[in-house]
Amino acid sequence: MEKTDVLIVGGSAAGIVAATTAKSFYSDKSVMLVRKESQVLIPCGIPYVFGTLECSDQDQVPDAVLSNADVKLKIAEVTAIDPKEKICKISDGTEIGFEKLVLATGSTPIKPAWLKGVDLENVFTIPKDKIYLDHFKASLDGITKVVVVGGGFIGVEMADELCKFGKDVTLVEMMPHVLSLAFDPELAVEAEEVLISRGVKLKTGIGVKEINGDHKVTGVTLNDDEILAADAVILSIGYRPNSTLAEKSGFQINKMGFIRVNEYMRTDNPDIFAIGDCASKTSFITRTEKATMLASTSCAEARIAAMNLYKLSTVRLFGGTISIFCTAIGDLAFGAAGVIENLAKERDFDVLTATFKGIDRHPGTLPDTQKQIVKLIVSKESGIILGGEVIGGKSVGELTNLIGFIIQNRMTVDALLTAQIGTHPLLTAPPTAYPLIKAAEMIAKKRRQ
């Protein structure tokens, strides 16, 4: 029987970071990563395989990341775990013994069985599977009309990419607005406006009743019986955690189907950890269970699990997901971290909010000036920042990260008002009207009233 000190199951972002961090922290331990896929794609890059990039080969994670870190790679599927004997069975019939095991088994797109027509030809989902995606992309070649179902960030990105490259795209979202988990309505509307201006047709506030067609898809019937003609349908209505292997091996699974872990990313077995899309998450703010799946957050979980493999550290805990995320539609970028106003109120927080609309260069006469909008959601009682939403140019990615650090440090409005920021005409908003600080000022004023 093959043996390794640390065994990682799953080769996407979480698995890779867990493997390399484990090797970095415990350099005398052997680390092996087992994954099903012969090639791994950068998950967030997948929508861009459909246009901006020439092909999926350009979106690959090179295996050198693993070999350079002295991580052994095995392409195989783990079929069973024996937590007591510390053995994994793999698809070729052999076994691998381990001291510590990290489950990073990821997630699978939801393809609802109850939806009529879901198995028709040219109905696609977006799995992290190169072979499937290459076939999917090839199938779109002769096709004109595409309906994307689900207006989360993957649906929005896919719709925009396909539209940019000549398809006639309709995006259908059941909720009143796209991206409604990350943005309050008044900011989500801005994303919708950009999508429409770029040619995407939007159907929001309405669900899909069935997918039409005999053999191949011909259209989609909405809940109000409107029929949208379609040569292809893309389902981006969410992902379910790959927790079957863990469940049948006796691990606790939470109500949403995630492998239950604590703040060290440990399962109920102290030698076995779970991270990424398959691992349970709690909201940093609301402390309720979340189904958030983000590669970047997975990487934080992976580092934490790997550092705690052999020695627990109370300063290396995962404090709960802040659902931090950003995306871009054309030249406009969108980012969010923490709770949105709607969710905060739903969860019984007494909040104050403020939105400042500024610009991301100064003076605004500079060539590549974009608008920059920052909305802050703040606890009325304590002044602690609970959430932020941002719209602007491409610096929105790092500005969102800045807000993420503000939330993770439980900073208050007062801390923002006294904080030093750096500004530059060609790079940022003006120091006198830096939207993040101005939004904090507006809230400070409301708190005094």
Place this chain on the structure above:
Amino acid sequence: MEKTDVLIVGGSAAGIVAATTAKSFYSDKSVMLVRKESQVLIPCGIPYVFGTLECSDQDQVPDAVLSNADVKLKIAEVTAIDPKEKICKISDGTEIGFEKLVLATGSTPIKPAWLKGVDLENVFTIPKDKIYLDHFKASLDGITKVVVVGGGFIGVEMADELCKFGKDVTLVEMMPHVLSLAFDPELAVEAEEVLISRGVKLKTGIGVKEINGDHKVTGVTLNDDEILAADAVILSIGYRPNSTLAEKSGFQINKMGFIRVNEYMRTDNPDIFAIGDCASKTSFITRTEKATMLASTSCAEARIAAMNLYKLSTVRLFGGTISIFCTAIGDLAFGAAGVIENLAKERDFDVLTATFKGIDRHPGTLPDTQKQIVKLIVSKESGIILGGEVIGGKSVGELTNLIGFIIQNRMTVDALLTAQIGTHPLLTAPPTAYPLIKAAEMIAKKRRQ
């Protein structure tokens, strides 16, 4: 005698923010701003008046910022302060009475009297003075050869702008490298390479002996007697605080010439505050006095002074300058916050450093991918982040702000390793190789050794 509750002296960034914040916090108080200049320029935008912008009119701060906030504006010079009677004398011979006074008198370019030829025609400095700058710009019209003396950020920006718009520019810096207060040598070299690639001639590690010419400037003699021909010379060798008014009114001035203030931005008179370039500063990290002058930092001081005018708040303190700043040369941006390695060592800190070189998009096959380099300077004993230096695309501005918040929150390497960041192919580095986190990992590894 005219009377106001709050009187602000000085109309640049600090003065404006102090006035508007005072009005926002103490809405029942009358606020007046007195300034000499009829029109105010955005200070950091001044170098761009020489090329990127058509004229200085495009770099103006509109007075509407004041009138919209119900701040009374008076164009005049304050000639004397009577701190006891709470009266300012102004240039038209009248007086203004106040309850609270905020000095935001700014700074003036250094034009050393000992330097021969300093008063020749076509020797310029870069004051925040629209009339002077308009004349200066007009004078450059028929001119080819320009020598810029001083390779701090203003010198670098001026050199690059003038070069971009067809001048033959030589930048002379006495220190071994340009930008050497903000960057350690190995990063400063990258700025030098970009400058050279864009056509700026560099002379580093050598000072200026004298400026040549009879009436008009004809050249510059360096300390090694090399003569650089020049039709114009621009001195960007630093600024001195405008503290003469305060000094003759009996306020304490520190050794560097700044008006001494405490963490509430109060002078030794509890009703009189000083902020911005004229106010004393202590380093957040080294706790020694600093001569840093940055509009963005001034705005933080301005908010703090204004909020503390009538009621002191222990949560609204200025904790010391982190010297946070960013700039751009062409497509490459540079940012820094906290201490550089050289200074930390000079000040007796035991530090560990690490530099990670990555990219700012993912995959790197995406069109506008730039390199992204992050260097961290960390206390070996505590793991607390003391400084960061960044090079990359335009998101460097906000990434520097992120590092600024990390420093101001006294975050540790462990806090970085467990932090959640958001990433996106079109906006940021990959989650598996986010340079800030990777640099923290490298330092964590060194701390374990």
